[in-house]
Amino acid sequence: MTIGFQEIVALAIVVVIVGAVVFRRLRARRRIKRTGEASVKVDEISRRR
Amino acid sequence: MPRRPLIAVLGCPNTGKSTVFNRLTGLRQRTGNYPGVTVEKITGVARLGNREVDLVDLPGTYSLAADGPESGITLDVVLGMAEGLPRPDVVLLVADATNLRRSLYLFSQTRELGLPVAVALNMQDVAERQGERLDVRVLAQQVSAPVAPMTANRGKGVQGLRSILERLLAEEGVSAVPVMPEVREAAVDLQADLVGPAPELACVERAIIDTGGEFERRLVGAGGQKARGTLENIRRRLRRQMGDESLQSREARRRYRQVDQWLGQSGAAGPQSFAARTGWLERLVSHPVSGPVVFLAVMSAVFQAVGAWAAPLMDAISTFFEEVGAWALVRLPDGALSSLLIDGLWSGVGAVVVFVPQIIFLFALVLFLEDCGYMARASFLMDRLLRICGLSGQSFIPLLSGFACAVPAIMATRVVGDRRARLATIVAIPLMTCSARLPVYALLISGFVPPAYFLNGWINLHGLILLGLYVLGIAGGAVSAFLTRRIALRGAGASFFMEMPPFRWPNPRVLSLKLTAKVRVFLTRAGTVIAAACVIIWALGYFPRSDVIAADFAERRATVELAAEGPDGSDYRLRRLNAEERAAQLEFSLLGRVGKAIEPVFRPLGWDWRVSASVVAGFPAREVVIGVMGTVYALGSEAEGNAGLRERLQASRWPDGRPVFTLAMALGLLVFYAFALQCVSTVAVIGRETNSWRWAAGAWVYMSGFAWLAGMLTYQLAA
Known part of the structure; x- marks a missing residue:
């Protein structure tokens, strides 16, 4: 296949979007490991023990 | 830098503790976990006068008695033994003014810990309506602690509580005379005998009183068999002193006597019966006959309302996304970039955003029922x-969540x-019809189930099938829980104890805050993970x-253009050729090759390679699947023009011209979705909550296998 300018830009956008999301997830994971915090905001009901 | 003072907020369940906490901290709070145990750690920052705490x-x-590591957290935090938290400077005990006796029992234990304690007397409005004539000033004198009457859900009395807390921060705590002086004495001796770092006196007291409790386990764990022997001797001696009554029962008796004395002096009315406190509404919703009828009526009303109110908004959002997509399609130059923007991002995210109204209405109603106290009755x-x-x-x-x-x-x-019971509940929950399944259900039912009405139009087939899928999920969950309890986790069930909160009107501000948080979580997921997918x-x-x-297609287009008799005819044939080219290119792409490779696995369910590829791509999160189908069918649609996803699915064909999406195939796909565990977050959370990846992997394997089998049987029988 022929790869033109548009294809390269489109692929770059895909890489940036996916990279940003993966980076966010990894950062959240590191924070969880460091502080023992959960990644999910817990529903109010789960606090009612 | 000196650390900020810490206030621990303590209270019985359903006393409005979290509402008081929210009133003091506003939105400045964080949710986390205490290391090693599955208890949420919710911290926040509040401003008291000119300082932050x-x-x-x-x-x-x-009670401060603990039967497991989870319930031991309370005493750990109050005594400054929890990891990452210093010893609190003040304890704020939130008490329910309508059920003060129970809250004061906890207070009676807390005041012996040597920390300044303040009491927030919450739900004062309900207590006053019930005719409670308690003299707050006298109560404060009786308990030797400041008492702030308040109605937290309306924000009344919050300022008074702030001033009390501010004042208390400057004071030193005084340990109250213990209710069990014999136990205190024995605990001091035992503490001195123990080798290694001495545990807190209060923990030793609890270890003596609570047989088989968390603090006994810790004491024996640290001191070994010798500590166990000493503990047994102390208990035997104390029991003899107390006329052979167990220490727990003696503690309860003494503390309640103390509490009743405080309440009597403060002019509180005697304990009221539950029915007298709540009246006809309580009798109606908790009655063995009328209760289930009301429950069914409430639940049906919730689902009907969600469907009816959300539909016009969903149509509007869907039209907006389609129109903007069509508008952009004719204005952007043809090529990879415009395809990425329109077919990738816009179609994918649009297909998910469309379900926001449904989520808003469902959560609003469920949160309302929860906050008004109905869910506890349910x-x-x-x-x-x-x-x-x-x-x-x-x-x-x-399960309802x-x-x-x-x-x-x-x-x-x-x-x-x-x-x-907790593990069995965890296994059953993923089978409940979550909001992410709704888009798939809605799309397939509206696209492939013929509209039909019964009973003069009161009941329609689409609604019946949707209800059937909910029932299927519930039945699947019940069977899973039953089998798990019978096969993997045999044993007697634990007793269930809960206190009915009084009926009350939910606070609109609290409701809207919770609702906003839920929608924001859904949208951030739609905006990040789904966009990436x-x-x-x-x-x-x-x-x-x-x-x-x-x-090849460029050549065929050129032929059509040359042979064009009129602009309309060539336009139609050109659009057709473009659609065919999109389909051929998709088949040639990586996704097409993967889809073709896995097609044989899903062939018995009547799926072609595009459906198989979409479903497999949707395994990380089922809400992604509609976005993925949107992308796959936008890229390779055989339908013309700017058709919606439903029309594109209806137009998809097998190579021999038969439609892919038949009623039988759609029903099989619906059943597959009812059972499949297509959500990586759920798998991860099962792993974390059960502390075992075996449970997570097991749940995924059995649910996926069962979904395939049920989907295949449905398709084969219906076809």
Whole structure:
């Protein structure tokens, strides 16, 4: 296949979007490991023990 | 830099502890976990006068006695033994003014710990309406602690509480005379005897009183068999002194005597019966006959309302996304970039955003029912039914939350005290019809089930099938829980104890805050994970492109243009050729090749390679699947023009011309979705909450296998 300018830009956008999301997830994971915090905001009901 | 003072917020369940906490901290709070245990650590920052203080909201508890590591957290935090938290400077005990006796029992234990304690006397408005004539000033004198009357959900009395806390921060705590002086004396001796770092006196006291409790386990763990022997000797001696009554029962008796004395002096009315406190509404909703009828009526009304109110908004959003897509399509130059923007991002995200109205209405109604106190009655009613499956009423709220999202629901199983029942609830939750399944259900039902009405139009077939899928999920969950309890986790069920909160009007501000948080979580997911999934699928479906196919279609287009008799005729044939080229290029792409490779696995369910590829791509999160289908079918649609996803699915064909999406195939796909565990977050949360990846992997394998089997049987029988 022929790869033109548009294809390269489109692929770059895909890489940036996916990279940003993966980076966010990894950062959240590191924070969880460091502080023992959960990644999910817990529903109010789960606090009612 | 000196650390900020810390206030620990303590209280019985349903006293409005979290509302008081929210009033003091506003939105400045964080949710986390205490290391090593599955208890949420909720901390926040509050401003008192000109200084800032940290607040920690502790799990609701009736007593400082602890039967497991989870309930031991309360005493750990108050004594400054919890990791990452210093010893609190002040303890704020939130008490329910309508059920003060129970809260003052906890207060009676807390005041012996040597920390300054303030009492927030919450729900004062309800108590006054019930005719409670308590003299708050006298009560404060009796308990030797400041008491702030308040109605937290309306914001009344918050300023008074702030001033009290500010004043208390400057004071030193005084330990009250213990109710069990014999135990205190024995604890001091035992503490001196122990080798190694001495545990806190209060923990040693609890270890002596609570046989088989958490602090006994810790003491024996640190001191070995010698500590166990000493503990047994002390207990035997104390029992003899107390006329052979158990220490726990003696403690309860003494503390309640003290509490009744305080209440009597303060002019409080005697304990009222539950029915007298709540009246006709309580009798109606908790009655063995009228209760289930009201429950069914309320639940049907919720689902009908969600469907009816959300539909016009969903149509509007869907039209908006289609129109903007069509508008952009004619204005952007043809090529990879415009395809990425329109077919990848816009179609994918649009297909998910469209379900926001449904989520808003569902959560608003469920939160309303929860905050007004109805859900607690529903748990009570469901207890008997759930017992058949080896669960208890405690599992009801987590299961019900599963209809919104399995992730918070699985975390909510922390309310289930019995470990076996908790695991069985965790296994059943992913089968409840979560909001992410709704888009798939809505799309397939409206596209492939013929409209039909019964009983003069009161009942329609679409609604019946949707209800059937909910029932299927519930039945699947019940069977899963039953089998788990019978095969993997045999044993007697634990007793279920809960206190009915009084009926009250929810606070609109609190409701809207909770609702906003839920919608924000859904949208951030739609905006991040789903967008990423959509662009990945777009790239897989767009690349590589075949130059041969492109050249072939360019030639055919040129022929059509040359032979064109009129603009309309050539336009139609050109659009048709473009659609055919998109389909051929998609088949040539990576996604097409993967889809073709896995097609044989899903062939018995009547799926072609595009459906197989979409479903497999949707395994990380089922809400992604509609976005993925949107992308796959936008890239390779055989339908013309700017048709919606439904029309594109209807137009898809097998190579021999038969439609792919038939009623039988759609029903099979619906059943597959009812059972499949297509959500990586749920798998992860099962792993974390059960502390075992075996449970997570097991749940995924059995649910996927069962979904395939049920989908295949449905398709084969219906076809």
